[in-house]
Amino acid sequence: MPQASLLRQITDFANRANPYPLYEELRRTPVLHEADGPYVISSYYDIEALLHDPRISSDAAKMTATGDDELSEPETTGLPPSFIRLDPPEHDRLRRIANSSFGPPHRPTRIDSMRGELAQIVTDLIDGFGDARQIDVVDGCAYPFPVTVICRLLGVPREDEPRFRAWVDPIVAGLDPDTRTSAESERVAQEARLQLGMYLNGLVEQRVKEPRDDMLSDLVNSRGPDGAMTTMEVLTTAVLLLIAGHETTVNLITNGMLTLLRHPEYLQRLRQDPILSVKIVEELLRYEPPVQLLPQRTCITDIEVRGVTIPKGSRIWLVLAAGNRDPERFKDPDRFDPDREDLQHLGFGSGIHSCFGAPLARLEAQIALSELARRLENPRLVEDPPPYRPNAVLRGPRHLNVDFDGLNP
Amino acid sequence: MPADYMGWLRREGRIVIVGASLAGLRAAETLRAEGFAGELTLIGDEPYEPYDRPPLSKAVLLGMASPHHTELPHRREIDAKWRLGVAATGLDLAAKRVRLADGDEVEYDRLLIATGVRARPWFKEEEARLDGVCLLRTRDDAVDLYRRLKAGPRRVFVIGAGFAGSEVASACREMGLPVTVAERAGAPLVGALGGVIGAVASDLQLENGVDLRTHVTVTGLEGDAVGRVRAVHLSDESVVEADVVVVSLGSLRNTEWLAGSGLGAGPRGIACDAGCRAFDFRGIVTDDVFVAGDVARSPHALFGYQFLSLEHWGNAVAQAQTAAHNMICHGADRRPHLWMPAFWSSMFGVNIKSVGVPPMGEQLMITQGSPAERRFVGVYGYQGRMVAAVSFDNTRWLEFYQRQIERGAPFPVEFPTTDRRPEGRQPVDADFPDPSLPSHGPMVTLSGYSPADQQLVFHPARH
Ligand SMILES: Cc1cc2nc3c(=O)[nH]c(=O)nc-3n(C[C@H](O)[C@H](O)[C@H](O)COP(=O)(O)OP(=O)(O)OC[C@H]3O[C@@H](n4cnc5c(N)ncnc54)[C@H](O)[C@@H]3O)c2cc1C
Numbered sequence: 001m002p003q004a005s006l007l008r009q010i011t012d013f014a015n016r017a018n019p020y021p022l023y024e025e026l027r028r029t030p031v032l033h034e035a036d037g038p039y040v041i042s043s044y045y046d047i048e049a050l051l052h053d054p055r056i057s058s059d060a061a062k063m064t065a066t067g068d069d070e071l072s073e074p075e076t077t078g079l080p081p082s083f084i085r086l087d088p089p090e091h092d093r094l095r096r097i098a099n100s101s102f103g104p105p106h107r108p109t110r111i112d113s114m115r116g117e118l119a120q121i122v123t124d125l126i127d128g129f130g131d132a133r134q135i136d137v138v139d140g141c142a143y144p145f146p147v148t149v150i151c152r153l154l155g156v157p158r159e160d161e162p163r164f165r166a167w168v169d170p171i172v173a174g175l176d177p178d179t180r181t182s183a184e185s186e187r188v189a190q191e192a193r194l195q196l197g198m199y200l201n202g203l204v205e206q207r208v209k210e211p212r213d214d215m216l217s218d219l220v221n222s223r224g225p226d227g228a229m230t231t232m233e234v235l236t237t238a239v240l241l242l243i244a245g246h247e248t249t250v251n252l253i254t255n256g257m258l259t260l261l262r263h264p265e266y267l268q269r270l271r272q273d274p275i276l277s278v279k280i281v282e283e284l285l286r287y288e289p290p291v292q293l294l295p296q297r298t299c300i301t302d303i304e305v306r307g308v309t310i311p312k313g314s315r316i317w318l319v320l321a322a323g324n325r326d327p328e329r330f331k332d333p334d335r336f337d338p339d340r341e342d343l344q345h346l347g348f349g350s351g352i353h354s355c356f357g358a359p360l361a362r363l364e365a366q367i368a369l370s371e372l373a374r375r376l377e378n379p380r381l382v383e384d385p386p387p388y389r390p391n392a393v394l395r396g397p398r399h400l401n402v403d404f405d406g407l408n409p
Numbered sequence: 410m411p412a413d414y415m416g417w418l419r420r421e422g423r424i425v426i427v428g429a430s431l432a433g434l435r436a437a438e439t440l441r442a443e444g445f446a447g448e449l450t451l452i453g454d455e456p457y458e459p460y461d462r463p464p465l466s467k468a469v470l471l472g473m474a475s476p477h478h479t480e481l482p483h484r485r486e487i488d489a490k491w492r493l494g495v496a497a498t499g500l501d502l503a504a505k506r507v508r509l510a511d512g513d514e515v516e517y518d519r520l521l522i523a524t525g526v527r528a529r530p531w532f533k534e535e536e537a538r539l540d541g542v543c544l545l546r547t548r549d550d551a552v553d554l555y556r557r558l559k560a561g562p563r564r565v566f567v568i569g570a571g572f573a574g575s576e577v578a579s580a581c582r583e584m585g586l587p588v589t590v591a592e593r594a595g596a597p598l599v600g601a602l603g604g605v606i607g608a609v610a611s612d613l614q615l616e617n618g619v620d621l622r623t624h625v626t627v628t629g630l631e632g633d634a635v636g637r638v639r640a641v642h643l644s645d646e647s648v649v650e651a652d653v654v655v656v657s658l659g660s661l662r663n664t665e666w667l668a669g670s671g672l673g674a675g676p677r678g679i680a681c682d683a684g685c686r687a688f689d690f691r692g693i694v695t696d697d698v699f700v701a702g703d704v705a706r707s708p709h710a711l712f713g714y715q716f717l718s719l720e721h722w723g724n725a726v727a728q729a730q731t732a733a734h735n736m737i738c739h740g741a742d743r744r745p746h747l748w749m750p751a752f753w754s755s756m757f758g759v760n761i762k763s764v765g766v767p768p769m770g771e772q773l774m775i776t777q778g779s780p781a782e783r784r785f786v787g788v789y790g791y792q793g794r795m796v797a798a799v800s801f802d803n804t805r806w807l808e809f810y811q812r813q814i815e816r817g818a819p820f821p822v823e824f825p826t827t828d829r830r831p832e833g834r835q836p837v838d839a840d841f842p843d844p845s846l847p848s849h850g851p852m853v854t855l856s857g858y859s860p861a862d863q864q865l866v867f868h869p870a871r872h
Contacts (some may be wrong), residue, residue: 052808054826087827351805
C-alpha cells in the first residue's frame, strides 16, 4: 500500500535531512490511516483543533485500553507518567505545581531574570573555541548551553552530565516511533527512566533537608493551593524537565544555525540587529520545529475529522512540522521568512500541553543565535546537509561543522 | 460621481472616523493596510491617544500597570489627522458632514462611527457628585479610583456585580481593602452567565472576603458636611459606611450626538447590517456610514439573525477590520461581520472566558472539570443546539467549543471528555433572570429575531 510506505519513509533515517517533501505528500491525505497504524493528521487547522479537543487523551494508560497498540505499554514499572502523559485534572494539578516555581503568576520573572546568566554561559562557550577555525556547533554550544541552563535551574550538578546522559539517550530513543517497534527498546527506556529517577531522588532528598534556590527544592517543598507533589511525582516531573529542558533546545539552536547559514542575508541582519532574533526564532519554530510530531494521543470517543470518522480508541499522530508548512494556513510556507506578518506556528504545540518550557527555550535560542551570528567571522557550512540524529520526533543535526575566520570580541 | 468611484475613493477620498479608541484605531490601520491612500481623520473627545481599557479594572487598580501607559500599540503607520479632545456633536447625512464641539465641520465621503459606550452614572445627580463616588470607563476614571484605593479607604462599596464591578471588588481584596458589593440579582455575573455560574462567582467572592449583598438595590448615597460620600443605603434598610463608592451599573451608548441626524441610532446603539453599514431610522441601509465596536448592533446569522450588541474587546477589533474593509470595497468583495462573541475577565485569581452568547442559553451542562473546584467548562444549550460555553481557569479548551457552536453542535452534550464528571451528565436550567424584568446591563443584549425585524425595543429604565 503506498500510504503505508509514506509513513515508513518519514520514520526512515534516510529521509531525516529533508522530510518536508514527504510532509507535503502527507498533507494530500489530511487524515491518513494505514493498516493497524495511527491516524496521521498533517494539516495546520486540524492539528490545531485536535490540540484543543477534550475528546483527545494524552493519558498513557488510556492508550493501551485500546489493545491495538502493545508498544505503548503504560509505564507500569518504576516511575508514574509525567504530566505530558496525563489528562486533566491530574495533568493540570501537576503542571500548575511545576509552573508555580517556573513562570507566571507566581514566578513571572524567573526566566527573564536569567538573561544575564544565559548570555554569560554562551560567551564562555564561544570563548572556549579559542584559536579553532572550525567548530561543531552542536558539541561546542547548542548542546552544552541548554544542559548547563537546565542543570542550574533544576539544581542538578553540571558535572553529573556524563552520568545522566547514559540514561537520557535510551529514554529519548524510546520516543522515536521507529525504535518503538521494538518492545526491547521500550523496556530499556523504562529502565533508564527509573535509573534517572533514582539518581534525581538522591538530590531530592538533599533538598528536603536543605532547600536551595532551585526548582528541585521548589518541587519538593510546594505548598500551594494544589497541595504538594508526592515524591514519585516530583521525580517524574524532574525527569521530564531535565530531558525536555535540553533535548529540544539543542535542536532549535542547531536547526537555527543551519537555517541561517543557508540564508546568509538573515545571518547578516541578525549580526547587526540582535532584536531580530525574536522573529527568527519564531519563524524557526515554524520552519524547522525541534519536535516534528506528537505521537502520543488517543481519542476516547468516535470523532470526525474532515469527513473521516476516527474510531474510539485510535491512536493519533499530530505532525506539527507538516502543519507548519501547510499552504492552507501560510503563504509561501516553504520559505524561511522571519519578516512574515503573521508569525504563527505549532512548534510548541497548543492547548493544555503546549510546551511548558517555551519561554526558556525561546530565550536560549535567541541568545545563542544572536551571539553565534555576532561572534563567528564569516561562518561557512562544512557539509550540507549535516549528519542528523536518528530520532524522527526530536529531529536535528547530530553535528554541525562550521568553518570561520576568527572570533569577534 | 466618478465612473470608477471606488478607485477614486481609495486614492483620494476622505474618510472620517468618530471615536478614537480601540475600534477607531484598528479601523484606521486596516484602511491603510488595504491600500486606502486618501485623507483620514480621527475624531476623539478624550484628549489621549487610543488606549486599552481592560487593564483599567485589573492591572491598573493593582498598581501593576500605570494608567498612563496603556496606550494601544500601533500596528502600522496610519498617517491620519488627529482631532483629539474634541467631541463630534452632530451629523448631516445629506451634506456628509460631521459637526464638532469647537464649531468646525469635517466633510467625508465615508464615515465610521465608533463612539463606544460610557459608564452609566449614578441616577441621582446630586449624590453622583459626592466626592468619592466613582465610575470606571476612562483612563481618568482609573487614575482617580487608583489614587483613592491607594489612600486606604476604610471600606469600598461597589454597586453592581457585573464583570467590571466584580473585577473592582477583586482588586480591592487583593489590596487588602474591605469591600461590599451590592447586586440586585441573586448572584454576581447573573446577567451575563446565568444563576448557576453566578453561584460559583458568589462563592468565589465570599471566599475572598467580599461582603456580598444580593437581592438588594442601593436606594441612596449619603454624604457628610463637606460633600464626601460616607454611607450607602440599601433596599433592605441596611446602611453601609464607605468612603469610596464605585458605580458599576453597565453602560450607555454614545449616540446622543446623532439625535436628529436621521440615523437609526438610539439608546440601544446604532443598528447596522452584517456588513457594518448603519441603518437610517427608517430601517434603510446607508452606504457611506459604517459602525463598529461597542456602539454597534448587528445581526448574527448563527444566532437566529438576532441583533447583538457586544461590549467585547475582540468584537471591537474584528468589527473595525470588517467595517474598514467594506468601506473601501465594492459590494461583491464585502465581508459580513460574523465574529464569534468571546469575552474574558479575570477576578480573584480566576480566568473567566466565554464564547458564543450565554444569555441565549436555556440549559447548562458542565462538560469538563467541576464548579466545586472552580475549574470547569460549562456549555449552554438552546433548542437542541450548543450556543455558548464558559470556562473558569480552562481557557485553552474554548476553541473547541467555539468550533462546536459554529457547527451547530447538538445539545445536550453526549460525548465524553477527558475530564467529564458524573455531575455534568444531565443538563440543568441555566437560570437567567426573566428578560422582561429590569437588570443591570448584561454584557450582551439581544433584540429582534430575523433580518426583516428591525424594530427598536426600548427596555424600561433600570431604576
Ligand atoms: C474597565 C473596563 C474593563 C474591560 N474589560 C474587558 C475585558 O476584560 N474583556 C473584554 O472583552 N472587554 C473588556 N472591556 C470592554 C472593551 O474595553 C470594549 O469592548 C472596547 O473598549 C470597545 O472599543 P470601542 O472602540 O468600540 O469603544 P470605546 O473604547 O468606548 O471608545 C469609544 C471612544 O469614542 C469616544 N467618543 C464617544 N462619543 C464621542 C463623540 N461624540 N465624539 C468623539 N469621540 C467620542 C469615547 O470617549 C471613546 O474614547 C472593558 C471595558 C472597561 C471600561
